[in-house]
Amino acid sequence: MTERKKVLLVPLDPVHDIGLKMIRTGLDRAGHTTALLPPDLTVEEVVREIQQQEADIVMVSRTLGYGVAELLSRFVDLADATGVRDKVKIAIGGMAIRPELAAELGFDAGFGPGTTVEQAVAFVEGREYVPDTTRFSKTKRDMTSGYSYQYRHQYIGELLGQISTMIMDWVQDKTSPGVERAKVREELWDMRKWYAYEENTEFIREYPKLCGDMPRKYWLEGQLHPKTRRFTREEILGLERYLDDVKSRMSVLKLQHTLPKPIVFNQYGTGCPYMDIGHNKMSEAWGVDGVVHFDPSWGARTEGFLDGFLTHQEDGTVITPANLNRIKGSLEPSTLWQVRAHRGLNTPETVVLAGLFKADLTKINFCYGSLGAGTDPARMLVDAYHSILYAIKYGMPFDVVTNEELCGVPAHKAFAGMLIVTDFAVRLGGRPILQPLFAFSPEVMIGGQMRDNYVDFNAAKIMALRQITDAPIWPGAPIGFLTHDEDRVQSSTTTALHACLASSLEVEAISIASSDEAYSGGPISVPSKIDTLRAVAEGFRFFGQTKIQPGPAAEQWAAKLVEDIQQVLVQVVEEGDFLRAVYKGLLGSQAEGAYPGRAGRDTVTRKA
Amino acid sequence: MGRVMDQVMDAIDLETVLACRDVEEGRGMILELMKELGFHDVDVVFIQHEGPGVRVRARAYIHRSGDKYGWLEVRDK
Incomplete structure (x- = not known):
């Protein structure tokens, strides 16, 4: 069971003590005894309070600004001189505080922006803070679920x-070279072989026949698109190292x-x-x-x-x-x-x-x-x-x-x-x-x-x-x-x-x-x-x-x-032929900036 | 290029205000500054002149797509 601590919360700041109030609530909930000092006491008064209240932990809040580092140093020096420092753990938190800066100033810990109440409680209880990864855990959501696709109109x-x-x-x-390639990819390309670096012989024999010049040259002659290159082995290893490292410390x-x-x-x-x-x-x-x-x-x-x-x-x-x-x-x-x-x-x-x-x-x-x-x-x-x-x-x-x-x-x-x-x-x-x-x-x-x-x-x-x-x-x-x-x-x-x-x-x-x-x-x-x-x-x-x-x-x-929309759909129905409706501009005319495309023209055939 | 520069994923932006008479002067100044800082692949992403000078953001690409990336511990020979 965690030992209950007496925690003194010190807003060494004329205005900002909201962070300390939030931490106080967390500490109270965890069963610790807390006392919140009024804001804007002098460092001498604060040290006197620490002595009188026999606190185990002191948490100071102060936003850094001009002259504040000197103030905090003076506080730590006084705590040292009066012997308080030997008995009490002292932490500092606030905007612009960083752990390394806190250590330089002589504090036991430093909490900057983004510090959670849980982090402060962990410090008081003398345990390592383990972030709650479930806090930001996400799951995929199917955005189509719950929709009926029924017409209201x-x-x-x-x-x-x-x-x-x-x-x-x-x-x-109807079919097309694109449809036939998809079929070849699905039927002849064996993913297990691909993962095992084995050749997909049948696929390689059929696929290039359905390709245009550039991909065909790749498949038959190994020629790449001029703006592409293969990754080197060094790059592949570099990526694997990078991903191993990033994934091990990834949070979202x-x-x-x-x-x-x-x-x-x-x-x-x-x-x-x-x-x-x-x-x-x-x-x-x-x-x-x-x-x-x-x-x-x-x-x-x-x-x-x-x-x-x-x-x-x-x-x-x-x-x-x-x-x-x-x-x-x-x-x-x-x-x-x-x-x-x-x-x-x-x-x-x-x-x-x-x-x-x-x-x-x-x-x-x-x-x-x-x-x-x-x-x-x-x-x-x-x-x-x-x-x-x-x-x-x-x-x-x-x-x-x-x-x-x-x-x-x-x-x-x-x-x-x-x-x-x-x-x-x-x-x-x-x-x-x-x-x-x-x-x-x-x-x-x-x-x-x-x-x-x-x-x-x-x-x-x-x-x-x-x-x-x-x-x-x-x-x-x-x-x-x-x-x-x-x-x-x-x-x-x-x-x-x-x-x-x-x-x-x-x-x-x-x-x-x-x-x-x-x-x-x-x-x-x-x-x-x-x-x-x-x-x-x-x-x-x-x-x-x-x-x-x-x-x-x-x-x-x-x-x-x-x-x-209704009017457009009526016109398409009256046209009686969807493609004719497209060419006629019913879904967007040339005057409106829509031009029926030409890539792949005359490549549609009837299925065998 | 130093080790820290290797860790720049793609680009460094430098945003500031330059006292100058117009956009063209400001553009020239920021590009000169970026060259002085040792950047080569530089461009001005945003520049607007109002009154005393320009608010400007210049960019230096350290790693473009297709380069070898220092953050993957791979370097161009």
């Missing part, structure tokens, strides 16, 4: 049903305050999986709940993947089994991992690899992929259909992003596309997540919906979607798109405010940018990721469960969005 539900049938009738007997902060959501994601894709791992470990430590893998833009326009453990000198980390395996292996068990697959010629195979390497989430949208990301609509539709089937097979929910808004497509058209993908996926058995943008989009720049504030139109988007269907919502990506500038204070603030709006609207998750979001002169730096994580945590702390109240315009815009 029956007519829109009926229209979407008709469009899904139209799509299914067209797509189910929690961003949310008293609400369990939104889950907070940030993205990585520096080009180098090692740098990504460095960024991800720092992001996890500072509280991120999930990370999103970004691959290079050329990956979306290339038929086929490379292989090996590769670093890339520009943005976007190359998808290879080795890269995904290392990144996944580096993550904390509680970190959600999303591998995006929504927009290019390798979409189905990306989902297969994500599934094989146990990603939690992926990202699929055949409308955005066709209209804002450069892939031929027919090809994108066929590939996305199979991708959704793979996502279902591997148990991965996926978000349906609406980044075509950034091209200039109005929200109601982007949302109509998102709802089409969502309905189609739900009918197949998938668990899609709606991803509206929280953005200062071209539509609102011109239309003036955000002339006064960023709250109402973003809130209207969430309200509109909720009027239509009961589905999870994950605004992105990142929130506050086009509201950031290069100043890290402005950038972190706008991210935090959008995060608080998302929290207030009770969405499931958010994707946040770094404070380098608007800086285009070089790679995103890891301190810039910590900037926004810190800002978001502070925002959540500030609002707690208090809501941001949108203005009356939000409801009006929500009603208008629902009406306009």
Whole structure:
């Protein structure tokens, strides 16, 4: 049993004694006897009190400032001279106090900012402080659970049903090189052999036949993409040492305050999986709940993947089994991992690899992929259909992003596309997540919906979607798109405010940018990721469960969005052919900045 | 490059206020300062001139993606 101690708490400070009061409560609860002296006694008076009260432990609180070190030294000297020092353990705590500074001044211990009550109690009881790791222990949460995907707006539900049938009738007997590669990857690539460094002979024979020039040259001649290189053995050993060390002392902060959501994601894709791992470990430590893998833009326009453990000198980390395996292996068990697959010629195979390497989430949208990301609509539709089937097979929910808004497509058209993908996926058995943008989009720049504030139109988007269907919502990506500038204070603030709006609207998750979001002169730096994580945590702390109240315009815009979405869906149904509707601009026209993509054109064939 | 610099994960930012007449002068000054401090791969992330001078944040990349990272105890030869 712990020996009860008499503890004298000394606010050697005219103002600040709140820390001592909190510690006193903790000590009282632990059964110790405490006495709190009044603030602003002289050091002589304090030493006299220590003698008279026969304290075992003295805990002094004092914020450091000019002349304070001398004051504290004088206190310790007097305690020495009167013999108090031999009988009593003395600790100092306060802002700017560090353990090494406390030792220099002659104290037995020093407690700086962030000290917990438990730490102080451990000092009094003379035992080592063991942090309670369960305090910040996190578990993964399935953000789709609890949603019925039932329509609240029956007519829109009926229209979407008709469009899904139209799509299914067209797509189910089609295939593409991307679909065939995914099939080869799934059927002929033996993961156990790969882990054992054995050759996947059958896979290597078939796969290159389905690849474009660059990957084929890799598979047949060993030629790499010019901006990539293999890691050296020295680097691999260095990473293993680094991860062993970091994982042994890893702890994670929690961003949310008293609400369990939104889950907070940030993205990585520096080009180098090692740098990504460095960024991800720092992001996890500072509280991120999930990370999103970004691959290079050329990956979306290339038929086929490379292989090996590769670093890339520009943005976007190359998808290879080795890269995904290392990144996944580096993550904390509680970190959600999303591998995006929504927009290019390798979409189905990306989902297969994500599934094989146990990603939690992926990202699929055949409308955005066709209209804002450069892939031929027919090809994108066929590939996305199979991708959704793979996502279902591997148990991965996926978000349906609406980044075509950034091209200039109005929200109601982007949302109509998102709802089409969502309905189609739900009918197949998938668990899609709606991803509206929280953005200062071209539509609102011109239309003036955000002339006064960023709250109402973003809130209207969430309200509109909720009027239509009961589905999870994950605004992105990142929130506050086009509201950031290069100043890290402005950038972190706008991210935090959008995060608080998302929290207030009770969405499931958010994707946040770094404070380098608007800086285009070089790679995103890891301190810039910590900037926004810190800002978001502070925002959540500030609002707690208090809501941001949108203005009356939000409801009006929500009603208008629902009406306009319905109108778009009616037009698609009347068109009678989904792809024709895409080319006709019903989900985003060329005048609005949406251009049906050309990558992969004429590669769709009927299944044999 | 010293051992501490090896431990910089990617970049060092230097943020300050420089007394100057306009953005261009401030930009020139901060880049000169970064060179004087011995940094090579430098850029200005943010600069804004108001009244007496600029608030500026300059960045020096110590490790770019694809480099060999000192924090992994791997060094460029």
